[in-house]
Amino acid sequence: MNGVNLDGKRIIVTGASTGIGAAAAEIMGSLGARVLVAARSEDKLKKVADAITKAGGEGRYLAADMASEKDIKALTEKANDLWGGVDGVFANAGMSGPAAPMPDYSLAAYDEVMNVNLKSMFILIQQVLPGMIEQGGGSIVCTGSLASKLGAPMTPAYVISKHAVLGLVRATASEVAKHNIRVNCLIPGLINTPLLEPLAEHIAGGDMDATLKILNGMVPQGRVGTPEEAGWLAAFLLSDAGQYINAQSIAADGGMLGIMRS
Known part of the structure; x- marks a missing residue:
């Protein structure tokens, strides 16, 4: 990833206690970023923040529930208190939800999945956009899924939410591209x-x-794939190396969306 540099960039990463979020946050730290990580597990977040700092960045953390509007607002307020603003957001928090056929899928499960996978991103983007507009730029990456492009049985809320994440990215980008703000959707494939x-x-x-x-x-x-392989793509999209990439869905999927396996 020659040319990818996040030196001094102020970045929020949600869903950062494990998996792609944790890997991406550490990669961003190695590229010089100041990273505020958020998830529900404080113990895991402490380790991720330490890894960011050890890699060469500045790691900070806040235990937060991304289904809570109050917690999301507290997260953005902390970033503003720490650094006076935000240059990038990796909105990565998500859940799969239960598996059940459509007629049996509970509304409570539907609401939970939609709140975590979609509503949390909507609120977070609303919170950071005014500052990005005022400072004249920024980059937002939202984690989608193969289910942003494809249907799948037994997981209606997950598929609906991930299709909607791609819509959120396109709708937002259409409004804020003129402010030099980029909004893209990372599509992870099957990642361990x-x-x-x-x-x-x-x-x-x-x-x-x-x-x-x-x-x-x-x-x-x-x-x-590995979490790091998806994490590098997130870091690239947040960096100036990706400065002309906007309103796109970009997959790290080993070819699943583009190649039919024989």
Whole structure:
């Protein structure tokens, strides 16, 4: 990733206690960023913040529930208190929700998934945009999914929410591109994170090794991805190296969306 530099950039990363969020935050630290990480687990966030600082950046953290408007506002206020503004946001918090057929899917589960996967991003973007407009620029990356592009059975709320994330990105970019603010959607493919655990239950009764073997066979490159491989793409999109990329959905998926596996 030659040319990717985040030196001094002020960045918020949500869903940062594990997986893609944690990996991306540490990568951003290695590129010189000041990173405020958020998730519900304070203990895990402390470790991520320490890793950011150790990598060469400045790591800060705030335990926050991304389903809570109050917590999201507290997160942006902390960034403003620390650094006087925000240059970048990686809105990565998300959940898969339960698996159930459409007629049986509960409204409570639907609301929870939509709140975490979509509403949290909407509120966070609303909070950071005025400052970005005032300072004359910024970059926002929202985590979508293969389900932003494809349907899948038994997960209606997840698929709906991830389609909507892509709509949120396009709607926002259409308004703020004139202010030099870029908004893009990162589409992770099958990435080896805790979000694969529900799949393991469904595919192989919780056997992760057996699940990974099956999933590897679904990817044109022959393996699931690592959190770091998706994290590097997030860092690139937040950096000036991606300064002419806007309103796009960009996949780190080993070819799944673009290549039919024979």
